[in-house]
Amino acid sequence: MCSWIVEKAIITGSGKGTGGWFPLTQANVSFDHPTNAFMEDSLNIDFVNQDIGPSARIAVEISADSARKLIKAIEGALTNGESHHV
Secondary structure, eight states: OOOOOOEEEEEEEEEEETTEEEEEEEEEEEEEOOSSSSSSOEEEEEEEOTTTOTTSEEEEEEOHHHHHHHHHHHHHHHHHHHHHHO
16 A cells, blocks of 8 residues: 655756756655556655646656665765865
8 A cells, every 4th residue: 555655855956857957846755656666665756846847857766775775875975075075
């Protein structure tokens, strides 16, 4: 059964969809049944700009193990990148 529990984060950035680049304003994150990925549960991330509408959306569905690896990679990139840019 889907939980429909979604964590939301206000973000600043850009995403590229089928219509080209657009500003991102929010990320919606859940751990639930995927729409497309062939797995029981997935970490689902929707990068969106609700002011533009449904076409301003980038969807990602990855396994829990992949999500944990991604968290480590993001932390590593931020730590190493910030130390080089300070």
